[in-house]
Amino acid sequence: MEEKAVRLLEKYIENENLRSHCRHVSACMVYYAEKLGEDKSVWGEAGLLHDLDWEKFPDTHPNTAVPILEEAGYGKDFIDAILGHAYPDRTNVPRESLMAKYLFACDEVTGLVHAYSLMKPGGVKDVEPRGVIKKMKDKAFARNVNREDIRKGAEEIGIELSEHIQNIINAMSST
Numbered sequence: 732m733e734e735k736a737v738r739l740l741e742k743y744i745e746n747e748n749l750r751s752h753c754r755h756v757s758a759c760m761v762y763y764a765e766k767l768g769e770d771k772s773v774w775g776e777a778g779l780l781h782d783l784d785w786e787k788f789p790d791t792h793p794n795t796a797v798p799i800l801e802e803a804g805y806g807k808d809f810i811d812a813i814l815g816h817a818y819p820d821r822t823n824v825p826r827e828s829l830m831a832k833y834l835f836a837c838d839e840v841t842g843l844v845h846a847y848s849l850m851k852p853g854g855v856k857d858v859e860p861r862g863v864i865k866k867m868k869d870k871a872f873a874r875n876v877n878r879e880d881i882r883k884g885a886e887e888i889g890i891e892l893s894e895h896i897q898n899i900i901n902a903m904s905s906t
Contacts, residue, residue, distance in 0.1 A: 759837040847863050
């Protein structure tokens, strides 16, 4: 991963929980890039920077990140993937690329897996997909995680939900 992505993360995100979330999404994007033969560095950076403006500009996220990413030299496809992860609620940029679809699919589910892993003595390594799916039904658990986006994300990438969650667990276990 390029140093510039790490510097941007450190410059714009102070909250360690949000930084951790971005690192989890990055690991999941790298995992899927490897499986699909895509550019691991680019996909990992998209995961790392997808919430770049969330902490300081939650009302305009992810749109506020666009000029920052452009100035850092990121191209249209990269930026469209980040904008696409928030479609249609916050942007009018649909998820057309594989990178955009996988970014959307990895975002919310990492939060749920992480929250569930905090209940396990061995952390994420002790998490099983069926436990995560069971916790999805408990609306009070990790209540800020959008369950419908988790389902829609797996559907958009064409992977059965429990397999997708297992992939997320595998990727997060490597961080």
